[in-house]
Amino acid sequence: MSTTSASRRTQRERTEATTAALLGAARELFATDGFALTSLNAICERAGVTRGAFYHHFSNKEQIFREVYAVEQHRLSQAVRESFRQHSDPWTGLIAGCRALLEKSLEPTVWRLTLVEAPAALGWTAMRDIQTDCKNQMRTGLAMAIEAGCIPSRPLEPLTSLLYGALTESALDVVHAEDTAAWLEQTLSELRLLLAGLVGRIEPGCAHTRTQP
Amino acid sequence: MSTTSASRRTQRERTEATTAALLGAARELFATDGFALTSLNAICERAGVTRGAFYHHFSNKEQIFREVYAVEQHRLSQAVRESFRQHSDPWTGLIAGCRALLEKSLEPTVWRLTLVEAPAALGWTAMRDIQTDCKNQMRTGLAMAIEAGCIPSRPLEPLTSLLYGALTESALDVVHAEDTAAWLEQTLSELRLLLAGLVGRIEPGCAHTRTQP
DNA sequence: TTACATACATACGGGATGTATGTAACTTGT
DNA sequence: ACAAGTTACATACATCCCGTATGTATGTAA
Known part of the structure; x- marks a missing residue:
């Protein structure tokens, strides 16, 4: 042993420890203060290192945000996937996936990072x-x-965006609601109704007149 | 006349001119470079004034962004409102409003400011x-x-968020599509299908088994 | 153990924000 | 029309943050 005593760590252990500390600190600060208001000094201070260590492992603030975001996004998709898999019927699986997405979005690290900060920070x-x-x-x-x-053949891309957008926007509502559980259930109810439109052909429209808004 | 000659402007004219110049410059720069990458120096330089003028009329960068955003949002809602009013049937009016929202979102000042930058910049x-x-x-x-x-009574709030989110997310897809017009029509087609689910009661679900994803 | 690579710390320059202070233009009362 | 006061703007500065460049310690391999 060359140094003090138990401080002998391999290089890999060192990098893993510091990158994990930096990623963890960044995750919490980004989730609470947002991307713009989180300084590298704050991240490094919380991680217990200096900016030299940071710039050795990451190229800049956007890079570490991208990594944090990717992890969060992966956790989210994992949850959706598992909920989907728990049902043999793809239809109920889809609904379960939607519920999982809404429930997971209640965590600040999920909704704040993926729904609020990411678009502007990453483009x-x-x-x-x-x-x-x-x-x-x-x-x-x-x-x-x-x-x-379960559903007649439809073009996937527009449908996916419509569904995904409906869920993400509603997730922010659920998060900020007083009674989140009730709001979540109501949202899922209405979503089921909308999705029901995919299965059958209904001629919409009505001939009623109306007052101007 | 006390000064040179035609340079006599009332105070109100002066403030209107500079604030308009600043708002216009900010609008364009925010739309092209985003909120974070747009410096006050750039805004002032483009408006032909110094930062002293800026801080006399606005409190900070977020404030001027909020004003720019409010104007853009008002233009957007105005377009939706007018499209809605052009139909006596609320159902077709609603569809027309959705179409107007998608079409207006094609302008960079609309989608970039209201859909990408605003959430992070304003909270x-x-x-x-x-x-x-x-x-x-x-x-x-x-x-x-x-x-x-036209539609049976439904809770408005969740439904509104679902519809609005579906439209905004899809708008970003439409903007970045190669053939925006075709993509827009396809999106509206699918949206009509989803909305059709609101009018009638259909029992969804199917008993088919499926392969794991 | 010596030579090298990796991990980290410190120091510095550039740029951006916000404030404080100074000056010019306009307005108002007499 | 002139003085006093208010508004509109410019300049200077203090501070913060990012990114780089350089220095130092620790681990690794011959």
Whole structure:
């Protein structure tokens, strides 16, 4: 032993420890203060290192945010996938996946990072390259429901975006609601109703006149 | 005349000119470079004034962004409202409003500011206080469709968020599509299908088994 | 153990924000 | 029309943060 005593760590252990500390600190600070208001000094101070260590492992603030975001997005898609798999019927699996997405979005690290900060911090294209994780999950869910015959064949891309957007926007409502559980159930009820429109052909429209808004 | 000659302007004219120049410069720069990458120096340089003028009329960068955003949001809601009013049937009016929202979102100043930058720059609550403009428009559209009997009575809030989120997320897809017009029509087709689910009661679900994803 | 690579700390320059202070333009009362 | 006061703007500065460049310690391999 060359140094004091038990401080002998391999290089890999050192990097893993500091990167984990930096990623953890960044995750919490981004979730509470947002991307712009979180300084690298704050991240490093919380992680117990200096900015030298940071710039050795990461290229800049956007890079570490991208990594944090990717992890969060992966956790989210994992939850959706598992909920979907627990049902043999793709239709109920799809609904379960939607519920899982809403429930997971209650965590601040999820909704704040993926729904609020990511679009501006990463830009549309970079965000999509990672978001593909979770949105793909919804797309394959829809595809399997179509393939199984629950839904007549529909173009997947627009449908996926409509569904995903409906869920993410509603998730922010659920998060900020007083009674989140009740709001979540109500949202899922209405969503089921909308999705029901996919299965059958109904001629919409009515001839009533109306007062001006 | 006391000074040179034609340079005599009233105070109100002066403030209107500079604030308009600053708001216009900020609008364009925010739309092209985003909120974070747009410096006050750049805004002032483009407006032809110094930062002293800026801080005389605005408190900070977030404040001027909020004003720019409010104007854009108002333009958007105005377009939706007019499209809605051009139809006597609330149902077709609602569809027309959705189409107007998608079409207006093609302008970079609309989608970049309201859909990408605003959430992070303003935060959820501040954004909602202004966004109320456009989202309320959708809500009243739904409310009138219900009142007219086109749709059975449904809880408005969750439904509004689902519809609004579906539209905004899809708008970003439409913007980045190669053939925006075709994508827009396809999106509206699928949306009509989803909305059709509101009018009738269909029992969804199917008993098919499926392969794991 | 010596030579090298990796992990981290410190120091510095550039740029951006916000404030404080100074100056010019306009307005108002007499 | 002129003085006093208010508004509109410019300049200077203090501070913070990012990113780089350089230095130092620790681990690794011959």
